Amino acid sequence: xxxxxxxxxxxxxxxxxxxxxxxxxxxxxxxxxxxxxxxxxxxxxxxxxxxxxxxxxxxxxxxxxxxxxxxxxxxxxxxxxxxxxxxxxxxxxxxxxxxxxxxxxxxxxxxxxxxxxxxxxxxxxxxxxxxxxxxxxxxxxxxxxxxxxxxxxxxxxxxxxxxxxxxxxxxxxxxxxxxxxxxxxxxxxxxxxxxxxxxxxxxxxxxxxxxxxxxxxxxxxxxxxxxxxxxxxxxxxxxxxxxxxxxxxxxxxxxxxxxxxxxxxxxxxxxxxxxxxxxxxxxxxxxxxxxxxxxxxxxxxxxxxxxxxxxxxxxxxxxxxxxxxxxxxxxxxxxxxxxxxxxxxxxxxxxxxxxxxxxx
Ligand SMILES: [Mn+2]
Numbered sequence: 001x002x003x004x005x006x007x008x009x010x011x012x013x014x015x016x017x018x019x020x021x022x023x024x025x026x027x028x029x030x031x032x033x034x035x036x037x038x039x040x041x042x043x044x045x046x047x048x049x050x051x052x053x054x055x056x057x058x059x060x061x062x063x064x065x066x067x068x069x070x071x072x073x074x075x076x077x078x079x080x081x082x083x084x085x086x087x088x089x090x091x092x093x094x095x096x097x098x099x100x101x102x103x104x105x106x107x108x109x110x111x112x113x114x115x116x117x118x119x120x121x122x123x124x125x126x127x128x129x130x131x132x133x134x135x136x137x138x139x140x141x142x143x144x145x146x147x148x149x150x151x152x153x154x155x156x157x158x159x160x161x162x163x164x165x166x167x168x169x170x171x172x173x174x175x176x177x178x179x180x181x182x183x184x185x186x187x188x189x190x191x192x193x194x195x196x197x198x199x200x201x202x203x204x205x206x207x208x209x210x211x212x213x214x215x216x217x218x219x220x221x222x223x224x225x226x227x228x229x230x231x232x233x234x235x236x237x238x239x240x241x242x243x244x245x246x247x248x249x250x251x252x253x254x255x256x257x258x259x260x261x262x263x264x265x266x267x268x269x270x271x272x273x274x275x276x277x278x279x280x281x282x283x284x285x286x287x288x289x290x291x292x293x294x295x296x297x298x299x300x301x302x303x304x305x306x307x308x309x310x311x312x313x314x315x316x317x318x319x320x321x322x323x324x325x326x327x328x329x330x331x332x333x334x335x336x337x338x339x340x341x342x343x344x345x346x347x348x349x350x351x352x353x354x355x356x357x358x359x360x
Pocket of ligand 1: 128129298324334335
């Protein structure tokens with residue numbers, strides 16, 4: 001071997017050793033940043049502190065003796081800071097109770113005799129609003145006949161306009177209970193005010209928190225204090241991270257029985273009422289152990305595409321589907337355009353079931 005080759009080999013070995021030293025130092029740095037992140041989390045201080053980052057960079061530039069120029073050193077260390085920050089964020093995610101990193105096994109919620117989030121797919125159906133006992137009973141009978149175990153119906157309606165029908169309130173919940181008891185169905189209804197929760201859970205089996213209230217933190221906390229299962233709708237402009245944090249508000253108060261439901265997000269598209277974010281389904285299933293449902297009615301707002309969207313949701317891994325059904329949609333007091341009538345509901349259900357995607 002020539003002298004040249006010998007020195008080349010030696011320098012390579014030194015570089016390898018230096019790489020390992022750098023790696024060791026980077027790992028040490030990440031661990032320190034992780035400890036710092038935990039302290040900051042406990043104090044409720046954000047991870048990223050631009051002033052502190054600037055101070056660290058200034059010190060490094062002042063100490064830079066070359067051969068790298070200041071701009072290169074700045075860029076290299078900015079990348080190191082960013083990697084540490086990402087590591088801190090990952091650690092935070094691990095800490096969320098709703099995170100699958102925290103609980104690898106899927107949460108299964110038992111409502112009456114029905115399991116949500118288990119092996120079988122679940123269907124939730126019912127009118128947009130509870131309008132009368134007769135109307136709700138007709139839907140309840142249809143669900144019973146179709147073997148659909150959960151009846152939904154709005155009693156407190158958060159409507160876009162204050163002049164639209166606002167719902168029957170507690171009377172609507174009582175009607176749901178009566179029909180639920182009559183047909184052995186579990187019931188679900190939206191609650192909009194923390195003051196109504198205590199009374200509401202005497203009548204309903206699942207508390208729904210609607211899209212417009214996903215960021216109503218006092219309501220989330222109050223629902224977290226109950227031990228009644230909660231169906232949490234994704235806000236119409238909520239990121240998945242915000243959605244999971246909203247769920248965390250509930251479970252962190254001790255109520256671990258939370259189901260997530262994608263109901264469409266607001267985009268520029270006008271041919272659907274909202275845009276069904278199908279990618280939310282596998283992502284939420286991956287990030288969280290909570291059951292994930294898809295509301296095909298409010299996400300699309302049109303009856304002609306409910307079945308394909310339900311099939312897409314199930315194919316993407318959804319644990320269940322929610323759909324609105326009304327005995328006479330034309331005269332419905334809310335969402336008249338998009339509710340299925342009872343024969344249409346039976347057709348919808350058979351089409352979904354025939355696809356083989358709805359697991360029995
Ligand atoms: Mn509706």
